[in-house]
Amino acid sequence: MHSWVDGQPESALPLKDRGLAYGDGLFETVAVKGGRPVLLERHLLRLAEGCSRLGINxxxxxxxxxxLAYAAALGEGVLKLILTRGDSLRGYAAQLGAQPRRILQGNPPAVYPSAHAQHGVRLFPCTTRLAEQPLLAGLKHLNRLEQVIARAEWQDAEHAEGLMLDTSGRLIEGVFSNLFLVRDAVLLTPDLSRCGVAGVMRAELLFQAESLGIAVQVADLGLEHLQRADEVFVCNSVYGVWPVRAYAALSWPVGPLTRKLQSIARALLDV
Structure with missing residues (x-):
């Protein structure tokens, strides 16, 4: 399917676009089912938060x-929305009156081995650390070089995802997912106020868990919490929930709370 730029089929961008020059923008990766974007409101809410913080009008x-129109045309697959600040002259200062640029790209449905969801995945211990920057924390901004470097750390099929810590050694997230732990029936997830991406599936699972009366805690977590966890899983808005069965020398069973939330995520993605 053709990409759209500012609402029109297009395959090129102006060289002065600030997204290209500085990573000055945001993006959302949206699953599309039956011509409808999944978790649309959560995606748009995060995008609005990003626009507010970055000052993109x-x-x-x-x-x-x-x-909505692009998703309807795509039918089934994965839609990527990129929003840049638009064009400007040389230099970091934004050009007054610049119009934000909207880019929509469509891809076929993501296909992962069924074993990832059924039996769980092994996480690679990434040495790349996430820098702490509260001004950007939680946003899905275009600066993804930390994730690019981290993803290059493993090439084997044994690891489906990598685990990333911040420069202080706190657990933060997967390279392309959010992290959850279960300990004594409490659902734990790392605090993302310093760095990391606040995923829309993460937000939805926190909401669903609280609605079910499950105890939830968002907190600073370290490797010691991982060692004491009863269950571990990762999630994102494309594949839903993958149980984590191993990380380095640690291992976990696929537990009941993981399965419950996995079922909820699957129902959301199968609409």
């Missing part, structure tokens, strides 16, 4: 309209 109604 985007037309939210126009973005929603184009995203």
């Amino acid at each position: 985007a037309d939210a109604a126009l973005i929603r309209s184009e995203l």
Whole structure:
């Protein structure tokens, strides 16, 4: 399917685009089922938060309209929305009056081995650390070099995902997913106020868990919490939930709370 740029089929960008020059922008990766974007409101909420913090004056109604139209045309697959600050002259200062640029790209449905969801995955212990920057924490901004470097650390099929810590040694997230632990029936997930991406599936699972009366805690977590965990899983808005069966010398069973939340995520993605 053709990409759209500012609502029109297009395959090129102006060289002055600040997303290309500085990574000055945001993106959302959205699963599309039956022509409808999954978890749309959560994606748009995170995008709006990013626009507010970065000072990008985007037309939210126009973005929603184009995203819905593109998803309908795509039918099934994975949609990527990129929003940049638009064009500017040389230098970091933004050009006054620049119009944000909207880019929509479509891809076929993501395909992963069924064993990832059924039996769990092994996490690679990434040595790349996430820098702490509260101004950008939680946002899905275009600067993803930390993840690019981390993903290059393993090439084998044994590891489906990598685990990333921050420079202080706290657990943060997977390279392309969010992390959850279960300890004594309490659902734990790392605090992302310093760095990391606040995933939309993460937000939805926290909401669903609280609605079910499951104790939830968002906190600073270290490797010692991982060692004491009863269950571990990762999630994102494309594949849902993968149980984690191993990390380095540690291992866990696929537990009941993981299966419960995995079922909820699957139902959301199968709409």
